[in-house]
């Protein structure tokens with residue numbers, strides 16, 4: 001039996017549960033020579049803010065044991081240039097595209113979303129997410145044109161922006177209010193991305209669900225710091241940054257375990273996934289889908305191996321649907 005890999009996020013059908021994580025794959029077209037993005041379920045773009053941002057000064061990346069620390073600081077071209085220069089290429093993608101939205105104030109989030117809604121009117125046409133790879137793509141002529149935006153991932157959790165991310169991602173009341181305001185402005189799927197840098201991530205997830213989110217993704221990076229003993233300076237110009245990669249996987253899996261038991265909406269798991277075995281831990285913990293981030297820097301094709309490995313594992317287990325994987329988790333005591 002061939003396993004059914006598809007799933008729904010809000011009204012959107014994803015062909016399979018593997019996506020590329022925000023900030024690790026640009027806006028899609030930059031790396032398409034390296035990865036068959038169209039075979040994946042979704043691409044989560046680099047964050048877009050209202051104004052262009054150069055990001056933080058260098059050095060803004062440093063390698064750590066089993067991971068990396070970054071303080072990119074949401075460098076991006078801003079909404080106007082995004083619409084002019086990035087959206088046309090995103091319309092060509094055959095996987096679902098979630099635009100990652102960030103801002104320093106509630107108004108900024110709302111304005112970025114409104115500008116995207118205006119630039120990419122919602123046709124209501126079913127997206128052809130994760131369709132045939134480009135090599136074997138069906139001709140586009142006659143097909144409904146894609147808008148380039150199938151959904152939004154709301155980044156409430158970037159730890160690098162002084163006046164934005166962390167405060168939003170840590171206050172349940174504010175998250176619920178902002179999610180509701182965004183919900184009022186779009187019928188597209190809204191995914192709220194959660195930070196692990198909080199005391200109770202389940203409470204934050206519940207707030208996003210109460211505000212009308214269609215899904216939550218967890219986790220964003222963890223706050224970390226590296227000090228260079230030679231110079232006695234922090235390795236990053238911003239002193240602290242966001243830790244990602246295999247080092248954070250157990251934290252991400254635990255967050256998905258807690259969050260998936262606290263909300264009814266789908267949970268998208270990420271943090272340190274580069275092999276199918278990593279992704280399966282997230283799916284067993286209760287995630288319905290996963291994203292691959294830092295792993296792509298080591299092996300650009302690893303998201304495809306993750307997808308193939310999940311399908312092979314399901315087949316070996318005789319599993320029909322991805323959402324059945326969560327039910328296989330045994331209790332810790334074995335009883």
Ligand SMILES: Cc1cc2nc3c(=O)[nH]c(=O)nc-3n(C[C@H](O)[C@H](O)[C@H](O)COP(=O)(O)O)c2cc1C
Pocket residue numbers: 021022023024045046047070072074100155158193219220221243244245246248270271272273291292293294295
């Ligand atoms: C260089 C870099 C840039 C990132 N930029 C963003 C971003 O713009 N928006 C966002 O929501 N997350 C961003 N992230 C966080 C990732 O999407 C992901 O949540 C995190 O890295 C954990 O997954 P991983 O261990 O698979 O990389 C970024 C991560 C890295 C390493």
